[in-house]
Each structure stands twice: as structure tokens, then as C-alpha cells.
Amino acid sequence: MAQPRILILGAPGAGKGTQSAKITEEFGVDHITTGDALRSNKEMDISDMDTEYDTPGEYMDQGELVPDDVVNAIVDEALSQADGFVLDGYPRNIEQAEELEDMTDLDVVLYLEVGEEELVHRLTGRRLDPETGDIYHVEYNPPEDPEVEARLEQRDDDTEETVRERLSVFHENTEPVIEYYDEQGDLERIDGEQAPDAVWDEVKATIEDAA
Numbered sequence: 260m261a262q263p264r265i266l267i268l269g270a271p272g273a274g275k276g277t278q279s280a281k282i283t284e285e286f287g288v289d290h291i292t293t294g295d296a297l298r299s300n301k302e303m304d305i306s307d308m309d310t311e312y313d314t315p316g317e318y319m320d321q322g323e324l325v326p327d328d329v330v331n332a333i334v335d336e337a338l339s340q341a342d343g344f345v346l347d348g349y350p351r352n353i354e355q356a357e358e359l360e361d362m363t364d365l366d367v368v369l370y371l372e373v374g375e376e377e378l379v380h381r382l383t384g385r386r387l388d389p390e391t392g393d394i395y396h397v398e399y400n401p402p403e404d405p406e407v408e409a410r411l412e413q414r415d416d417d418t419e420e421t422v423r424e425r426l427s428v429f430h431e432n433t434e435p436v437i438e439y440y441d442e443q444g445d446l447e448r449i450d451g452e453q454a455p456d457a458v459w460d461e462v463k464a465t466i467e468d469a470a
Contacts, residue, residue: 262288262343263470264363268437269371270429271422272381273451274458278371279345281459286466288343293351296337297325303333331358338363356436367469368440369462371451375426382422386411 263286269275283290301316308328312318318325334349339362350356359365373381384397389412395402402408415421440446447465451458 261470262286263366263466264288264343265345265466266359266365266368266440267345267347267371268369268433268440269451270373270378270433271425272378273371273373274455275347275371277455278369278458278462279347282345282462282466285463286343288345289337289341291334291337291341291344291346291349293330293334293348296333297330299337303336308332327352327354331355331362334359335362350436351432353435353439356439365445367447367466368445369447369449369465370437370440371449371458373451377452378426379419379422382417382425383413383419385414385417387414 265282265288267275267279267282279290282288297319301319302314304313310326310329312321318329330349334346335358338344338346346359350359381396381399384399386395386397387393388395388402388407389410394400395407395411402411416425437446447469449458449461449465453461
């Protein structure tokens with residue numbers, strides 16, 4: 260089987276990271292995320308793009324959003340260097356989806372469907388161990404060590420107010436992308452509320468059928 264070219268979509272908390280890691284291991288493809296692509300190309304020369312700064316890193320250092328044109332160029336570069344990939348975190352809007360069509364031909368577009376209240380439950384239940392950086396969940400993955408449990412912290416972006424705001428942004432920006440692929444007949448819906456292993460079984464079978 261040739262290395263597949265996969266796009267994975269889903270709201271924060273839907274399990275994209277977990278499933279992308281399994282896809283990477285099973286199919287021998289690169290896991291390409293916008294954040295990783297930006298970090299690995301911080302010093303990319305974009306002086307010919309008529310932008311405020313000459314490198315993506317300067318936007319990041321200033322805490323400013325990197326312009327779409329720059330993100331597109333970085334994703335295009337990352338995809339061109341991969342024989343197969345699972346793309347996660349891009350496209351975030353219709354314009355980027357149209358740009359992606361010019362960059363590559365996708366074998367399958369996966370959408371992990373998870374209900375709003377389940378997403379809130381997953382995200383607000385996450386806890387961080389400040390000493391190790393490990394992530395736990397108060398219900399799904401609590402630590403066995405009482406000392407670890409005692410020092411766990413909830414991250415600022417995992418409070419209910421922040422989570423609901425993040426989901427609102429997702430609905431506004433990315434749901435049109437889901438509809439875009441659905442209307443083209445390319446979208447494969449995966450029940451993301453199943454146990455992670457059951458989600459993986461469905462993801463794996465869908466990729467094997469499509470690629």
C-alpha cells in the first residue's frame with residue numbers, strides 16, 4: 260500500500276492528536292501540524308511576500324498571527340517533503356482548503372465527530388502535572404500516585420469558559436471547511452465518542468478502504 264495522504268478534522272478535544280499518532284505509526288507517514296511546521300520553518304525567508312516581517316519567527320516572537328499566505332507556503336513546503344502524511348490543524352478556513360487543493364491530492368478526509376458537551380467534558384477534565392508536563396484526565400486517565408494527583412493543575416485554556424470560546428471559534432471558522440469537503444463527497448465521518456481503540460479501528464479501516 261502506498262503511503263496515504265490524509266487530512267484529519269475535528270474540534271479541540273476530538274482526539275486528532277491520539278489518532279494521528281496511531282496513523283503515523285501504522286502507515287509510516289509524517290504527522291504535519293501547522294504549529295510544528297511553523298516552528299521548524301521559523302527562519303524561512305518570506306521577504307519576497309510583501310509581509311510586515313521577513314521570517315515567520317518574527318510574527319511568532321511578537322505574539323502576532325502568521326498571515327495566511329505565509330502559513331500556506333509553509334504547509335506547502337512541509338507537504339512537498341513528505342511521501343505520505345496526516346495533516347492536522349490545516350485548513351482552518353475555506354480559502355486555505357482551496358489552497359490545499361493546489362498543493363496536493365488527498366486520499367481521504369477524516370472527520371472525528373464528537374458532541375459539544377462531550378468535548379467540554381473532555382477538555383475541562385484535563386489536568387497538567389507541572390513537574391513532568393504529563394497530561395491526565397480526572398475521569399478517563401487519573402494518575403495512580405496520590406502525590407502526582409495532589410499537584411495536578413488545570414491549564415487556563417481548559418476552563419469551561421475558555422473551552423466554550425475555543426469551540427465557538429472552531430464552529431465559526433472550521434465547520435464551513437467540513438461542509439466544503441462533505442459537499443464534494445470526500446468527507447469520511449468517524450464516531451469520535453467511541454473508546455479510543457474503537458475509533459482507531461474505524462479510522463484504520465477507512466484509510467485502508469480509501470487509499
